Amino acid sequence: MLVLSLPFRGPDELIHFYKAYSISEGNVLCQVKVPPGAAKRSGPDSKWVGNEIPHTLQVTADRTVQKIKLPMPSGAIASAFNVPMRSSPRAFVNYSGWSSIAMYSPVGYAPQVAGILLGRIFSLSPILLMYLARLFNLLVFILLVSLAIRWTPVGKWTMVLVAVMPLTINLAASVSADAVAISLSFLFIAGVLKMAHQQPASRLGGRQLGFLALLALLLALSKPPYFLLVFLFLLIPAKRLGGRGRYAAVFGGILAGTVAVAAGWDLLVRNVYVGRLASVSPSLQISYILHNPPRFAWIMLRTAYTYKTFWPKTFVGGIGFLEVNLPVIFLALYLLALVAVALLEPVDRTPDLREKGVSLGVFLGITVVTLATFYITWTPVGQRLIDGFQARYFIPIVPLLLLVLANGRLSLKRDWIVPVSVLAFSGVSILITMVYMVRVYY
Numbered sequence: 001m002l003v004l005s006l007p008f009r010g011p012d013e014l015i016h017f018y019k020a021y022s023i024s025e026g027n028v029l030c031q032v033k034v035p036p037g038a039a040k041r042s043g044p045d046s047k048w049v050g051n052e053i054p055h056t057l058q059v060t061a062d063r064t065v066q067k068i069k070l071p072m073p074s075g076a077i078a079s080a081f082n083v084p085m086r087s088s089p090r091a092f093v094n095y096s097g098w099s100s101i102a103m104y105s106p107v108g109y110a111p112q113v114a115g116i117l118l119g120r121i122f123s124l125s126p127i128l129l130m131y132l133a134r135l136f137n138l139l140v141f142i143l144l145v146s147l148a149i150r151w152t153p154v155g156k157w158t159m160v161l162v163a164v165m166p167l168t169i170n171l172a173a174s175v176s177a178d179a180v181a182i183s184l185s186f187l188f189i190a191g192v193l194k195m196a197h198q199q200p201a202s203r204l205g206g207r208q209l210g211f212l213a214l215l216a217l218l219l220a221l222s223k224p225p226y227f228l229l230v231f232l233f234l235l236i237p238a239k240r241l242g243g244r245g246r247y248a249a250v251f252g253g254i255l256a257g258t259v260a261v262a263a264g265w266d267l268l269v270r271n272v273y274v275g276r277l278a279s280v281s282p283s284l285q286i287s288y289i290l291h292n293p294p295r296f297a298w299i300m301l302r303t304a305y306t307y308k309t310f311w312p313k314t315f316v317g318g319i320g321f322l323e324v325n326l327p328v329i330f331l332a333l334y335l336l337a338l339v340a341v342a343l344l345e346p347v348d349r350t351p352d353l354r355e356k357g358v359s360l361g362v363f364l365g366i367t368v369v370t371l372a373t374f375y376i377t378w379t380p381v382g383q384r385l386i387d388g389f390q391a392r393y394f395i396p397i398v399p400l401l402l403l404v405l406a407n408g409r410l411s412l413k414r415d416w417i418v419p420v421s422v423l424a425f426s427g428v429s430i431l432i433t434m435v436y437m438v439r440v441y442y
Helices: 013-024 055-066 076-080 096-102 106-121 126-151 156-163 166-172 178-197 206-222 224-235 244-272 282-291 293-306 311-316 328-344 353-378 398-403 417-441
Strands: 031-033 048-054 090-094
Touching: 013 048, 013 055, 013 096, 013 106, 013 126, 048 055, 048 096, 055 076, 055 090, 055 126, 076 126, 096 244, 096 353, 106 126, 106 178, 106 206, 126 156, 126 166, 126 178, 156 166, 156 178, 156 328, 156 398, 156 417, 166 178, 166 311, 166 417, 178 206, 178 224, 178 398, 206 224, 206 244, 224 244, 224 353, 282 293, 282 353, 293 353, 311 328, 328 398, 328 417, 353 398
Parallel strands: none
Antiparallel strands: 031 048, 048 090
C-alpha cells in the first residue's frame, strides 16, 4: 500500500505532508497572514493560514499529483526523484481550505516528523521524504496496534480485521495524522479492557494508571473528539483501585487533565480557523444547535440516511481521493465479516450489560460530538445535512461498537476457525484492493 499509493494521493495527504515538514523545522503552530483586501471578504479568503516551506516540495507535488490526470503518466514519479532539496527558495502554503488540519497538534505527526528529519539529515529529495514519512507512520501504527491486539482480552480478531481494512491500511501507509489517532484509540481501548478483565484481579499500580492517563492526553491532542474515550475508565471495577474514593479521585483527575489539554490546545490554535464558506459561522451554528436540539438530532439522522450508500465506501475502502472504487459487494462482505467475527470469536469472559452499555454510550457520544464538530465548522448555518463527514472517523472507535456483539452463546468452540478465516479473508481483501489500485493509478 505504501508503494502503490501515488505520492500525496492519500486522504488530504499533501497538506499533512506540508504540515509535518513544517513541524520538522520547529514550526509547531501555523502562521496567519492577512491577504490584500481581506477586510472586505469572509470565509476561506478572509485570511491565509499555513507555513513557509521549500518551493521544491510544491514542485514535487505538481509533478506527481496536483496537475496529473489518472492513470499516472509513465515517468511522472521517476521525474520527481530528480527534484533536489538543496538551496530551494521558500514559499508560503495556504492551508485555509483545510483549517481543521491547520489546528492539529504535533502529536499526530510525531512518526512522520521522525522520518522527515532522518531524510533531511541525508539531504534526500522531497519525494523520498514523503516515502520516509509514510514508512515511519506505518511502522508506528503496526507497533501500537499489534500491542493493542496483544493486550485486549476481548475482540482480538475483530480488532485485527478493522486494522487491516483497506482504508485503515491506506491511512496508516500515508502521511495522514489519522494513523496515530487510530492506533492510540485502539491502544487505549485495549488498555482499559485489560485493566478491567485482568486476572488475578489485583490492585492497579500508579505506573499502569499513569500510562493510561498519558494515552488519554495524547488522544485529546491527536483528535479532540476522541478524548471522550476517557469515559471507558468506568469499565474498570472500583475495587481494582482500592475503593470508591480513590477511584473517583483518579478518574476525576484523568478526565480533568484530558479536558484541560484539549481545551488549552483549542484556545491556542483557534485563531487559525477559517470557515470553508462565508456562510459557515461556528458561533451562530452553536447557537442554532442549542436552541434546536431536537432538530439537530433529526439532522444527524437525516445525514446518516442520505449518505447510507456513501459511508460504507468511506469506512472500508475509500482509497486515495475516493477514486479507487472497490466493488459494492466487497464493501458489504467486509461489513458482514466484521459483524460475524464479533459474534463468533471465542471469548474467555463475555462482557456484561454494564460494560456493553458503557462501550455503546462512549461510541455514540464520540459520534455525536464528531458530527456536531463538522456541523459547526464545516456546514452553513441551519443546513439540513452535515457536510464533510466521512465514515473513516468511525475507525478509531468501531471496536467499541463491535464489543457490544461479543457473546458466549454464538462463539465458536473451535479456536482455529476465526483466526484462519480472518487471515484468509483479509489476505484476499488486500489483494483485491491492490488490483483495483493498479488499474486506477497505473
